[in-house]
Amino acid sequence: MNPATALSTVLIDELVRCGVTDVVLAPGSRSAPLALAAHADSRVRLHVRVDERSASYVALGLAKRSERPVALICTSGTAAANFHPAVIEASESGVPLLVLTADRPPELRGTGANQTIDQVKLYGSAVRWFAEVGVPEERPGQVAYWRSLVCRACQRAAGPPDPGPVHLNVAFREPLIPDGDASWCEPLDGDASGAWFRARVAPPSAALHIPPTRRGVLIVGDGAPTCGDTSPRRAWRAGPCCRSPTAAAGTATTRSRPTTSCWATRSGPTPTGPTSVVTLGRPGLSRPLLSWLRRAEEHIVVAPDLTRWPDPTRSATQVAQAVEIPIAAGGDAWLRAWRHADHVAREAIDAVLDSSGLTEPRLARDLAEVLPNGSLLFCGSSMPIRDLDQAMRPRRGLRLMANRGASGIDGLVSTAVGAALAHNGPAYALIGDLTLLHDQNGLILGPREPRPDLCLVVVNNDGGGIFSLLPQAALEDPFERVFGTPHGVDLGYLAAASGLPYALVEDPEELSRAIKGDGLRIVEARTDRVGNAAVHVAMRDAVRAAMRD
Incomplete structure (x- = not known):
C-alpha cells in the first residue's frame, strides 16, 4: 500500500471512530487519496460539491444543525482559500468543522509547481487549532501518530468549552491512488496487543472511575494541578488504582514526598512494568517513564483543559479532568517492591556522588x-x-x-x-x-x-x-x-x-x-x-x- 492511501484510510477510519458521520468533498487531484478513502467507507455519508465555497457552507450547515464535527476536504491551491469565508463563520459562531486541505509535499513548495500555495496556517486565527500532518512514510509509529492527531483535532473542534473549526494540512506525494498492494509495515487498525488506543475523552463534569489493579503507578510531571481532586498531594495519599508507587518528573511538586526515583524506574524490581498509568502534568523528561506509558495497557491522562492534553508517546487511552482513585485492600507487594528498589537505587547513587x-x-x-x-x-x-x-x-x-x-x-x-x-x-x-x-x-x-x-x-x-x-x-x-x-x-x-x-x-x-x-x-x-x-x-x-x- 502506498503511503498516501495508508494515511487516508487511517484518517477516515479515525474520524468515524471519533463520531464523524458526514464528509463534504470538493473534487480535485491532490485530494484523491482522501476522496477515495471517504467514498470506500460505508459508515460515512459523503456529500460532493463542485464548488469549494458551496461545499464549505454545506459542511457548515451540517455541523451547525447536528452539533457534531463535519469533515470538509479539498485539493491544494486556491481551492483551500475558497473555504476561508465559511471557516470564519464557523469560528465566529462556534461551529465544529474539520478542514482537511490536501497539499503538495515540501519539495514542490516555493518552486512555481502547479496548484501550490502556502497553506500553512492559511486561516490564521480563524481556526481553534492547526496542524501540518506531514508527508506520510512507511515506517512504524505512523499509525499511532495519525490516529492521535485526528483524535485531538476532533476533540478540539467539538469542544467544550470553545467549539470551532480545526485545520489539518495533509501533504501527499504520488502515487495518489491505490496500487493494489494491501501490505503495510504495521497494522493500520492496531494489533492484538493494542498497538494504538484512541483517547476516550470524558465530559468535563465527569470523573473517571479506575477499577482496582495491582500494578498501577501515578506519574506526576511538570505543570500538574496543585489543588482539587486531581492534585498530586491528594493523588499521592491514595495512589492510583491501588496502593501504587508515585514517580515524579521534572519540577513535580510531589518531590516533597517519597517517590520512585528515575533510577528505580530504569532497572525496576520486576521484569514487567505497570499495567495502568495515570499521568498528571507533562511526563516528558524521563525516558524510562515514557517507556512505561508506551507499554501500559491503560494510560489515563488527567488534564484541566480537555482541548489540550500532554501525551508525548501518543499512548493515552482515556483523558479526563478528574479521576477517582480507589484503594484496594491488601496487595501491597507491588508498592513494597518499588519502595525497596528506590531505596537501593538512592543508596547506590549517593555512594557514587559522595566519592x-x-x-x-x-x-x-x-x-x-x-x-x-x-x-x-x-x-x-x-x-x-x-x-x-x-x-x-x-x-x-x-x-x-x-x-x-x-x-x-x-x-x-x-x-x-x-x-x-x-x-x-x-x-x-x-x-x-x-x-x-x-x-x-x-x-x-x-x-x-x-x-x-x-x-x-x-x-x-x-x-x-x-x-x-x-x-x-x-x-x-x-x-x-x-x-x-x-x-x-x-x-x-x-x-x-x-x-x-x-x-x-x-x-x-x-x-x-x-x-x-x-x-x-x-x-x-x-x-x-x-x-x-x-x-x-x-x-x-x-x-x-x-x-x-
Whole structure:
C-alpha cells in the first residue's frame, strides 16, 4: 500500500471512530487519496460539491444543525482559500468543522509547481487549532501518530468549552491512488496487543472511575494541578488504582514526598512494568517513564483543559479532568517492591556522588538539600533539571520551577529574575554556563528597578555539557566545535561587569557558605564535561549492580 492511501484510510477510519458521520468533498487531484478513502467507507455519508465555497457552507450547515464535527476536504491551491469565508463563520459562531486541505509535499513548495500555495496556517486565527500532518512514510509509529492527531483535532473542534473549526494540512506525494498492494509495515487498525488506543475523552463534569489493579503507578510531571481532586498531594495519599508507587518528573511538586526515583524506574524490581498509568502534568523528561506509558495497557491522562492534553508517546487511552482513585485492600507487594528498589537505587547513587568530588549531579543534589525552607529553586532546561531528577532527595519546603513548555535555554536568567521578584522568600537558580551567556542581559537592572533576592548557581563546563551524554560525543573530530562549543568566558569578569557579587565553589563543602547572601549574585562551580559523562555512567552501573544484588 502506498503511503498516501495508508494515511487516508487511517484518517477516515479515525474520524468515524471519533463520531464523524458526514464528509463534504470538493473534487480535485491532490485530494484523491482522501476522496477515495471517504467514498470506500460505508459508515460515512459523503456529500460532493463542485464548488469549494458551496461545499464549505454545506459542511457548515451540517455541523451547525447536528452539533457534531463535519469533515470538509479539498485539493491544494486556491481551492483551500475558497473555504476561508465559511471557516470564519464557523469560528465566529462556534461551529465544529474539520478542514482537511490536501497539499503538495515540501519539495514542490516555493518552486512555481502547479496548484501550490502556502497553506500553512492559511486561516490564521480563524481556526481553534492547526496542524501540518506531514508527508506520510512507511515506517512504524505512523499509525499511532495519525490516529492521535485526528483524535485531538476532533476533540478540539467539538469542544467544550470553545467549539470551532480545526485545520489539518495533509501533504501527499504520488502515487495518489491505490496500487493494489494491501501490505503495510504495521497494522493500520492496531494489533492484538493494542498497538494504538484512541483517547476516550470524558465530559468535563465527569470523573473517571479506575477499577482496582495491582500494578498501577501515578506519574506526576511538570505543570500538574496543585489543588482539587486531581492534585498530586491528594493523588499521592491514595495512589492510583491501588496502593501504587508515585514517580515524579521534572519540577513535580510531589518531590516533597517519597517517590520512585528515575533510577528505580530504569532497572525496576520486576521484569514487567505497570499495567495502568495515570499521568498528571507533562511526563516528558524521563525516558524510562515514557517507556512505561508506551507499554501500559491503560494510560489515563488527567488534564484541566480537555482541548489540550500532554501525551508525548501518543499512548493515552482515556483523558479526563478528574479521576477517582480507589484503594484496594491488601496487595501491597507491588508498592513494597518499588519502595525497596528506590531505596537501593538512592543508596547506590549517593555512594557514587559522595566519592566523586564536585560533580554536576552532586551539586544538584546538595543544592536542593541545603536550601532553606520557603526557597524557590529555578532549574535550567538542559542538564540541571535532569541532574535534579536523577539525584535530588525528596524534601519539603522547596518550590521547584523550570521553563519546560518548550524546554529551551532562551531567557532563563530573566525568567528566574521574574520568578524571584514574585516569590515571597529566597530564590535560587541552577543553570548552565551557556544558559547564562545566552541571557546575560537579564543581569542588567536599572538603578531604580526592584532587586530580586536571587542566587544564580552556574555550572560552568565550558560548553554544552548535555551533548557529552548523547551519541554525538562519539564524533571526535567535529564534536568540540559544533556540539561542545567551548567559549572560554571568565564568569568572574562577567559578574564584575554587571556589578554583581561573585563566588567560586571548588569543593562540595563550600556550597552552603557560597550561596549565602541577598540580592542578585552569582556562584560558579567549574566542572569537566568528560568527567561528568563518566559520573553518569558510574551512577547507571552502580544502580544496575545494586539491583542485581
